[in-house]
Amino acid sequence: MSDANRITLTQNENAGTLRRTAVSHIGFRVPDVAAAAQFYSRVLGMERHGDLPDGGLRLGWGSGHHVIDLLPGEQGLVHYGFEVRDEDGVAGIAERLTAAGYEVADLDASFIDAAVGSPAGISVKDPDGTEVHFHSEVQRQGENSADPGRRPVKFQHTTLTTTDVPGLVSFYVDTVGFRISDQLADGRFCWLRSDKDHHTLAVVDTGRSGDIDHYSYDLAEWEDFKAWCDRLSELDVDVQWGPGRHGPGNNLFVFFDDPAGNHIELSAEMEKFWDDRVAYEPRRWQPIPHSVNLWGGQTPTWRRTSEARV
Numbered sequence: 001m002s003d004a005n006r007i008t009l010t011q012n013e014n015a016g017t018l019r020r021t022a023v024s025h026i027g028f029r030v031p032d033v034a035a036a037a038q039f040y041s042r043v044l045g046m047e048r049h050g051d052l053p054d055g056g057l058r059l060g061w062g063s064g065h066h067v068i069d070l071l072p073g074e075q076g077l078v079h080y081g082f083e084v085r086d087e088d089g090v091a092g093i094a095e096r097l098t099a100a101g102y103e104v105a106d107l108d109a110s111f112i113d114a115a116v117g118s119p120a121g122i123s124v125k126d127p128d129g130t131e132v133h134f135h136s137e138v139q140r141q142g143e144n145s146a147d148p149g150r151r152p153v154k155f156q157h158t159t160l161t162t163t164d165v166p167g168l169v170s171f172y173v174d175t176v177g178f179r180i181s182d183q184l185a186d187g188r189f190c191w192l193r194s195d196k197d198h199h200t201l202a203v204v205d206t207g208r209s210g211d212i213d214h215y216s217y218d219l220a221e222w223e224d225f226k227a228w229c230d231r232l233s234e235l236d237v238d239v240q241w242g243p244g245r246h247g248p249g250n251n252l253f254v255f256f257d258d259p260a261g262n263h264i265e266l267s268a269e270m271e272k273f274w275d276d277r278v279a280y281e282p283r284r285w286q287p288i289p290h291s292v293n294l295w296g297g298q299t300p301t302w303r304r305t306s307e308a309r310v
Contacts, residue, residue, distance in 0.1 A: 027069030
């Protein structure tokens with residue numbers, strides 16, 4: 001990545017209207033759908049929401065919008081989605097995408113399975129060629145009603161792998177309407193917000209494009225992490241990283257893997273941004289291990305993405 005490309009991430013003034021969105025669902029291929037479904041039921045308390053073509057399954061927390069689409073095949077990201085919470089927000093995003101030259105299609109109504117009012121959604125390919133969904137508000141009563149020691153509170157954020165951080169950041173900031181919260185000074189990692197949470201989406205250069213680096217679920221507080229780590233141990237699921245505290249976002253974290261090797265984060269106490277009250281400048285963190293874990297400790301191999309081995 002050139003120095004010029006790194007600078008563009010901080011020079012951008014996060015122009016345009018902040019589109020209030022939240023992650024809503026994610027779809028990926030897994031070698032063994034049944035084993036993955038059993039894992040998400042046993043570990044994260046999800047239930048079957050329905051069948052998908054070719055032996056796939058849709059999972060969620062019983063009521064409201066689904067969370068995961070599991071499709072058979074070699075591990076990889078298929079699509080990811082955002083709930084748009086602005087009035088006329090989907091139409092506004094569609095207009096901006098079209099003006100920027102992206103091909104926008106109507107989203108199949110099956111992806112908006114718990115719509116509030118009349119469902120509306122669009123589908124577009126991001127710069128790495130992955131299908132992205134933007135849809136109107138959905139019911140999420142299955143979230144925010146859990147015992148956070150045994151089930152997460154909500155789906156919190158997605159982190160994408162790429163070889164072109166500036167390209168993905170430009171897509172989300174300049175066109176969709178996200179804003180930069182933090183970035184590594186070498187330009188290899190950028191955290192983007194679309195509401196009060198520090199990040200709804202993050203982008204990291206891992207040398208490969210079009211997959212998830214990890215995705216995250218929200219817990220309530222520090223005490224939940226002890227309960228979760230003990231419970232993961234009882235379920236024979238190894239903790240891969242943490243507990244720790246990220247610098248960007250200031251959130252607590254712990255990581256573990258699903259049977260397909262997807263990295264799952266549990267997070268709590270994420271920093272909040274108040275864009276309606278204060279103007280923020282994107283911050284630049286040094287690309288050192290203590291930036292991504294303020295408490296120190298060994299960083300897992302899959303997180304070492306820069307020359308500084310972050």
